[in-house]
Amino acid sequence: MGVRGTGRGRRLGLTQEKVVAAAITVIDRDGLDSFSVRRLAAELGIEAMSLYNHVPNKEALLDGVAETLLAGIDFSGADTGTWQDRVRAHATIFRAAALRHPKAFPLVLTRPPHSRAALETIRSALAGLTELGLGPQESVRALRSYVSFIYGTIMRELGSAITLSVMDPGQVEERVEEITATGDPLLISVAPHLAVSDHDLEFEYGIELLIAGLAARTGVPYDGGSAPVTGRRSS
Incomplete structure (x- = not known):
């Protein structure tokens, strides 16, 4: 998106994976209807704009949540x-x-x-x-x-x-x-x-x-x- 944040997220060691993991925690706790990038940023203690250093927009973030949850499923028990x-x-x-x-x-x-x-x-x-x-x-x-x-x-x-x-x-x-x-x-x-x-x-x-x-x-x-x-x- 070409948006740059304050850089505090980088100083806190945030990565895309950590942002997605935090999003899962917030959604699991509060529900999807009340979820927003601003609320997630507040949860992480950074400005909302800083999150765009890690995810381009909210839709991409929600895609990341879905992909992470799916990737976390271990189907090895379904192969015998x-x-x-x-x-x-x-x-x-x-x-x-x-x-x-x-x-x-x-x-x-x-x-x-x-x-x-x-x-x-x-x-x-x-x-x-x-x-x-x-x-x-x-x-x-x-x-x-x-x-x-x-x-x-x-x-x-x-x-x-x-x-x-x-x-x-x-x-x-x-x-x-x-x-x-x-x-x-x-x-x-x-x-x-x-x-x-x-x-x-x-x-x-x-x-x-x-x-x-x-x-x-x-x-x-x-x-x-x-x-x-x-x-x-x-x-």
Whole structure:
């Protein structure tokens, strides 16, 4: 951007990596909506202009946050076992990373992935599908179905964690009554389950549904998993 700061940031030993790390800390604490370059500079004890010695603008800084969070995910635990084990491990590792940074991780899910870390995430996910004998095009389609589920489910879970407190029995009962008041027989039949969420079980259910679907489509036996696709509560 051609903007020069006071140089105090350099005297404090700031680097681009330290600025991004500080941004992650601030966003995780205060949320993305309230984040600004000015607030980050105040956190670091420097003038806002000094940050531009390290990042060209706010958008580049947010890209750096997303790339850093993604690069910090270790998918080595998703490279052993059957293809079904690897898909489950990949999903579990990715979700765990999101839950460690519930306010900052939406940047990973909403900004275009162009970094090497993003390609490694894709490669690791594709590696779990190699035994299915899919062609390149169908592999990508299966990958995108998987990514759509992962991203959508995590965004829903993170949104709930940020905006909603844990519902007490009274709130659950109130929600059931609201649903029942619609008079719709179908909604009434599922009201007690629709009023609550169990993110762990629902995540497992969705992953098993995807795995079972891929197994059925390709004729590969489904191993049953740890979370059967029937008889589980969902919302």
